[in-house]
Amino acid sequence: MKGKTTMTVIIGLICVVLVSVMFMQFKTISRIDITALENMQEKDLRNEINTSKTKYEDKVKELEDINLKIAEFNENADNNRKISELLTNELDQLKALAGLKSVSGSGVVVRLEDRQNSKVYANNLLELVNELKLAGAEAISINGERIVYDSYISDVGGEFITINGERIVSPYEVKAIGNPTYLESGLSKKQYGYIDKQKIEYNITVTLERKNNITINEYTGDLNFKSARSINS
Amino acid sequence: MVLIAIIIGCAVGALIGMNAPIISYTYSGYLAIAIVAALDSVFGGIASTIKGKFDMVIFVSGFFGNAILSILLTFLGEKLNVDIYLAAIVVFVGRMFTNLAIIRRHYIDKWVNRNKEKAE
Structure with a gap:
């Protein structure tokens, strides 16, 4: 009797195991079904x-x-x-x-000439250059010598005038580019204007001419700093 | 008694199987082989009961042993790239048919005998 009970229980357990596994398998197969394989290839x-x-x-x-x-x-x-x-x-x-390029434009040409007993000195020219700059001259040359930032005008032994180290002689032709009206009026004020002053005080010939097209040549020397160094800000 | 146990076992097993998690497709092949082996054992058991040679230990060990062995062989076949599970299926299903034939003949004989008795 005892053996039969054990057998019954064991057979029951085996049925549980077998059927549960079978149902699991059924479920898996029904979920995945045969297209799963094809799907897998498709997936690939x-x-x-x-x-x-x-x-x-x-x-x-x-x-x-x-x-x-x-x-x-x-x-x-x-x-x-x-x-x-x-x-x-x-x-x-x-x-x-x-001043390293030739420039052209309207302006004035001032001519200074020695007379028999009166000479044009560097001071006259310096004053003229200064006056021209005051009147708004943008480029100035004297007898073809361009006035640049380090130009100097000086007498040499009372005989010559040098500009930029070049000797020049009378007549002195000063070309200036700028507004001709301003330049002219700046120079030809009555009595204390430059032209009158030169005529009265120094007794030299000064003529002024307005020109529409003046060409001023470039500076031919070197422009180099030897001591000064530029500062990069 | 045994019949009640089988019915209850089947019902419980069905409930467990329905609620169990889904096994991934890769392992369902092994499970199928195991099921075939277990079924073979069950039919073998029934056949031996009919013959009157049923042994509980042989039945249980065959049930689990065959299942596990078939899984292992299938796994080995996968590794060797040989479809060993085919051989397992052939053997198990062949034996299942043999056992089913034995069961069928037994019950047919029984039925024929009963008819004869009734006729007499």
Whole structure:
């Protein structure tokens, strides 16, 4: 009797195990069904397509990046060209200002001449240059010698006048570019104006002429600082 | 008594199996082989009961032993890239048919004998 009970229990347990496992399997199979295998292959293919797509997108992105870089380089090149143009322009302007370029424009020509018993001295010319600058002259030359930032006018032994180390002799032709009206009126004030003063005090011939087109040549010497150094702020 | 145990066992097993978590597809192949082996053992058990040679220990050990062995063989076949589970299925299902034939003949004989007795 005892053996039969054990057997019954064991058979029951075995039935539990077998049927439970079978149902588990049924459930799995019904959920996954036979298309799962096909799905798996499809999944593989999909994965491959996805990876290819990702790769393609990456490459497209790379291409875009490179194109952007090329565009940037081109822009930079353009900018550089513009900058160099600007720099060239600025350089030209600065050269013109410094007197290293020939300039032309309207202005006045002042002529000073020695007389038999009265000479033109450096002081006369210096004063003239000063007056012209006061009246707004932008470029001045005396007998073709351009007045630049370090120009000097001095007498040499009472015989000659030197400008920028070059000897010049009478008649002295002073060309000045600027507003001719201002220049003329600045020089020809009555009595204490430059021209009258020269005539009265120094007894030298001074003539003034307005001209529409004066060309002033460039300074031919070197313009170099030897002691001064520019400070980069 | 035994019949009640079988019915109760089947019902409980069905409930457990329905509520159990889903096994991943990779392992369901092993489980299928195990089920076939267990079924073979069950039919073998029934056949031996009919013959009157039923042994509880042999039945239980065959039930679990065959299941585990078939799983192991299938696993080995997977590793060797040989479909060993095919051989297991052939053997188990073949034996299942043999056992079923024995059971069928037994009950047919019984039925025929009863008819004869009634006729007499």
